[in-house]
Amino acid sequence: MSNKLVLYNLDISPPVRSVKIIAKLLGLELEIRDIDMLGSEHLKEPFIKINPEHTVPTLVDNGFVIWESHAICAYLVDKYAKDDSLYPKDLQLRARCNQRLFFDGSSLYMRLRDCSYYIYLGGKELPPQDKIDPIYAVYEILDAFLASDPFLVGENLTIADICAAVTVLPLEIYAPLKADKHRNISAWLNRVRQTIPFFDEMNVEIVKRYREWLMGIIEKNKQNA
Known part of the structure; x- marks a missing residue:
């Protein structure tokens, strides 16, 4: 073992x-x-x-x-971990962290999965508007979470920030952030990048490859139609 x-x-x-x-x-x-x-x-x-x-x-x-x-x-x-900063032991802070984690899993990631499955299951183009609108709806909630705090659970980076930020990056393949509506999200993503020096190294190129892979599936679906 x-x-x-x-x-x-x-x-x-x-x-x-x-x-x-x-x-x-x-x-x-x-x-x-x-x-x-x-x-x-x-x-x-x-x-x-x-x-x-x-x-x-x-x-x-x-x-x-x-x-x-x-x-x-x-x-x-x-x-x-040597301390609890990434996942606070304080009951109220941990409850907020858990809520943000559940939000990532049930709202952000589910929108990503819905759009990706649309392509996997034969989509011949990027997903239609009725699948894009729910992403922008959930962006509004995420932006509201970040209206008063730099991170999702207050002043410090937690596992909730990491999980949600990693989900948002490929979501932008389908629904790019808008400068006039999602300022809080954009600023938060920059803070996550600055706090984790290797964040982009572990994500940007893979998300780019994922987008290219999705476009390749769309082309194959068109050819097989």
């Missing part, structure tokens, strides 16, 4: 990248095991035995298995 932290990985996955950023901030070494989801490796017995939901990221810590990125991030900070 490996004593290393094992992370089942898919580079283009925003939730996976959130976990990798947290691990790097904590100085943790990860043993990366790529999962070929396009080849349905996640649906085969070896991986399903580890994670019945067959999702990435999945983390194995000396035999303990956990999946769902927000749960993994919270676990890593609680176990390995």
Whole structure:
């Protein structure tokens, strides 16, 4: 049994990248095991035995298995961080952090998944307006969260900022931020980048590749029509 932290990985996955950023901030070494989801490796017995939901990221810590990125991030900070700044122990601050994490998973990421699935399932163009409008609706909420504080849980960066920021980057493929309506989000993203020196290094190029990959799928769907 490996004593290393094992992370089942898919580079283009925003939730996976959130976990990798947290691990790097904590100085943790990860043993990366790529999962070929396009080849349905996640649906085969070896991986399903580890994670019945067959999702990435999945983390194995000396035999303990956990999946769902927000749960993994919270676990890593609680176990390995030198302080609680990334995931506050104060009950009210932690409640706010959890709420923002749930918002990322149920609102931001679901909009991203809906648009991406539209293309995966045969879309011959970028998603229609009825899928774009919900993204802008959720941007309005995120912008309101940031109206009075520099980060999502007050004055300090937390795992909620990291998870949400990593989701927003590919969301902009479908719904670019607007300078006149989303000033708070844009300023917040810049603060996240300034606070995490390697943030862009771990995200920008992959998001660019993801966009190119999506455009390639659209072209194939057109040809197969």
